[in-house]
Amino acid sequence: MLDFIMLALIVVCFVLAQAYAGLCNQLLAFAPEQNDKADSP
Amino acid sequence: MTAVGWLQIAIFAVIVGLLTHPLGGYLARVYAGERTFLSRLLTPVEAALYRIADVKPELEQSWYRYATAFLVFHLLGTAALYALLRVQSVLPFNPEQMPAVAPDLALNTAVSFVTNTSWQSYSGETTLSYASQMAGIAVQSFLSVASGIAVVIALIRGFARRRSATIGNFWVDLTRGTLYVLLPLCIVAALFLVTSGVPQTLAPPAEVTTLEGTTQVIARGPVATQEVIKLMSGDGGGFFNANSAHPFENPTPLTNLAEVVLIMVLGAALTNCFGRMIGSERQGWILLAVMAILFGLGVSGIYPLEAAGNPVLAALQVDQTPNSQQPGGNMEGKEVRFGIAGSALFANASTASSDGAVNSMHDSFLPLSGGILLANMMVDEVIVGAPGSGLFGMLLFCIVTVFLGGLMIGRTPEYVGKKIGAVEIKMAILALIWVPAATLGLTAVASVAPAGLAGLGNGGPHGYSEMLYAYTSATATNGSAFAGLNANTPFYNLTLAVAMFIGRFFVIVSVLAVAGALATQPIIPRSAGTLPTDGALFVGFLLGVIVIVGGLTYLPALALGPIVEHLQLSGGVLY
Numbered sequence: 001m002l003d004f005i006m007l008a009l010i011v012v013c014f015v016l017a018q019a020y021a022g023l024c025n026q027l028l029a030f031a032p033e034q035n036d037k038a039d040s041p
Numbered sequence: 042m043t044a045v046g047w048l049q050i051a052i053f054a055v056i057v058g059l060l061t062h063p064l065g066g067y068l069a070r071v072y073a074g075e076r077t078f079l080s081r082l083l084t085p086v087e088a089a090l091y092r093i094a095d096v097k098p099e100l101e102q103s104w105y106r107y108a109t110a111f112l113v114f115h116l117l118g119t120a121a122l123y124a125l126l127r128v129q130s131v132l133p134f135n136p137e138q139m140p141a142v143a144p145d146l147a148l149n150t151a152v153s154f155v156t157n158t159s160w161q162s163y164s165g166e167t168t169l170s171y172a173s174q175m176a177g178i179a180v181q182s183f184l185s186v187a188s189g190i191a192v193v194i195a196l197i198r199g200f201a202r203r204r205s206a207t208i209g210n211f212w213v214d215l216t217r218g219t220l221y222v223l224l225p226l227c228i229v230a231a232l233f234l235v236t237s238g239v240p241q242t243l244a245p246p247a248e249v250t251t252l253e254g255t256t257q258v259i260a261r262g263p264v265a266t267q268e269v270i271k272l273m274s275g276d277g278g279g280f281f282n283a284n285s286a287h288p289f290e291n292p293t294p295l296t297n298l299a300e301v302v303l304i305m306v307l308g309a310a311l312t313n314c315f316g317r318m319i320g321s322e323r324q325g326w327i328l329l330a331v332m333a334i335l336f337g338l339g340v341s342g343i344y345p346l347e348a349a350g351n352p353v354l355a356a357l358q359v360d361q362t363p364n365s366q367q368p369g370g371n372m373e374g375k376e377v378r379f380g381i382a383g384s385a386l387f388a389n390a391s392t393a394s395s396d397g398a399v400n401s402m403h404d405s406f407l408p409l410s411g412g413i414l415l416a417n418m419m420v421d422e423v424i425v426g427a428p429g430s431g432l433f434g435m436l437l438f439c440i441v442t443v444f445l446g447g448l449m450i451g452r453t454p455e456y457v458g459k460k461i462g463a464v465e466i467k468m469a470i471l472a473l474i475w476v477p478a479a480t481l482g483l484t485a486v487a488s489v490a491p492a493g494l495a496g497l498g499n500g501g502p503h504g505y506s507e508m509l510y511a512y513t514s515a516t517a518t519n520g521s522a523f524a525g526l527n528a529n530t531p532f533y534n535l536t537l538a539v540a541m542f543i544g545r546f547f548v549i550v551s552v553l554a555v556a557g558a559l560a561t562q563p564i565i566p567r568s569a570g571t572l573p574t575d576g577a578l579f580v581g582f583l584l585g586v587i588v589i590v591g592g593l594t595y596l597p598a599l600a601l602g603p604i605v606e607h608l609q610l611s612g613g614v615l616y
Binding site: 002003005006007009010011013014017018020021022024025027028030 | 127145468558
């Protein structure tokens with residue numbers, strides 16, 4: 001039983017990391033627009 | 042302090058400096074997919090591995106797919122190592138009939154080695170079978186460092202490429218790093234260690250009769266092969282509980298010097314690889330110069346402090362001067378064959394580099410020395426660091442530095458031809474914030490939780506330092522232990538596993554996002570408004586940012602531990 005809990009914990013942690021990657025990907029989707037606006041004087 | 046001691050440190054610095062350039066060139070060729078002197082031998086093996094795994098090496102990945110491949114690979118690695126540790130009792134190569142590892146300890150150990158941390162809440166010689174050591178621990182040591190190097194190579198490609206949607210192929214980078222870099226270097230270094238007296242055998246522990254007539258069991262095993270990857274990977278997990286203080290892991294002063302070089306050499310060479318890949322070796326030397334200055338500051342602090350000895354013993358008029366009869370200084374927890382210099386150099390290299398191997402007990406260092414070891418880890422392991430993670434940490438600091446420089450002079454920040462926009466700086470800050478958030482947050486929890494306090498070996502500020510060191514070491518993926526703390530409890534096994542996971546995977550996802558954002562940009566030419574990043578000014582600026590960011594983040598925590606302990610030690614109060 002404990003083994004299943006531990007393996008589930010491992011999977012949950014990696015799912016969270018993948019979800020974080022997804023969030024970063026969403027943020028990066030706006031990157032070109034933001035960088036175009038920020039230009040050197 | 043002795044001249045011979047400083048000479049040892051100087052020889053180490055010269056060897057690493059001399060190896061940086063040729064090894065950096067080799068790394069650049071390997072990751073560019075060019076031919077090397079090993080290609081004739083290894084190209085067929087590489088091609089066969091791709092065929093077996095159905096990898097198409099010519100297909101590159103976006104940063105998101107690269108990160109997904111990285112996470113999936115390590116998810117499988119964590120589960121496999123956990124399962125191996127749980128069933129080791131029924132597997133072969135278990136001459137001592139080791140039982141299965143407890144679930145919480147197996148989880149901690151699996152996460153520890155997959156994340157390149159190698160925090161060990163167990164004694165290797167009394168917990169793990171040879172199968173677990175060879176097929177579990179050593180394999181993950183190879184793969185975790187190969188994937189760490191792959192991540193920094195992806196980040197470097199982000200800097201080097203123009204308007205590219207891809208940053209490489211994770212499977213190719215992982216395979217080439219393992220085949221062309223780690224395996225050949227490890228074979229050569231393992232043979233050196235074997236000739237120096239490090240055992241490499243599958244025979245069971247030796248039973249000998251001592252001079253007193255009693256029987257003693259002497260643990261041994263396939264030590265040399267694991268020792269080398271332990272050092273080169275930035276992993277640090279020893280075959281024996283005493284790690285590199287054990288005479289079978291590190292038998293002589295010569296092996297000690299070689300081991301410190303092995304800890305640092307790949308990380309140092311990657312700075313040169315970075316310079317070559319972006320077309321300016323000077324940029325790589327600048328980063329190495331910053332690392333060298335920070336390293337020099339650390340060892341220049343620890344060696345004199347330890348050589349001066351314990352002030353409490355000095356007040357009792359105990360002779361702590363070096364002479365022909367004694368090494369002098371604070372020798373508690375240190376091996377006589379290494380002395381103060383060999384121990385100080387190793388400890389500084391191990392904590393600066395993220396390796397975490399130890400040849401002396403850091404718990405026995407004087408409080409300020411312990412504080413320096415902590416500070417080495419608290420600056421995000423950028424002082425060379427583990428191969429891969431050290432350099433990407435340093436590059437994140439470069440991004441923050443040019444951003445601050447841009448704010449000062451009113452220009453859009455640039456680094457090696459890439460504009461550092463809002464997204465890049467957000468991602469860099471996210472990557473840098475995970476480590477202190479996890480370290481300080483979990484230390485705070487452990488400081489008040491009964492289960493956390495139950496593991497302490499000492500009270501007062503020293504006990505606090507033990508907890509702070511544990512979470513700093515875990516989150517920074519260092520893995521060295523301060524000793525004194527009983528971490529093999531469900532509370533510490535689980536919370537330290539969380540710390541290691543955050544410190545590795547959440548940071549790396551952020552780094553790959555930075556790589557993806559940078560790769561899509563064009564390379565802009567240097568202009569009058571560009572902050573020069575290849576001169577002494579930038580070295581000073583970068584040093585200042587690293588020290589100030591680290592200082593502002595961690596100084597209160599250090600004040601509660603090693604600093605207050607040092608002040609009380611001066612008054613004769615011990616913990």
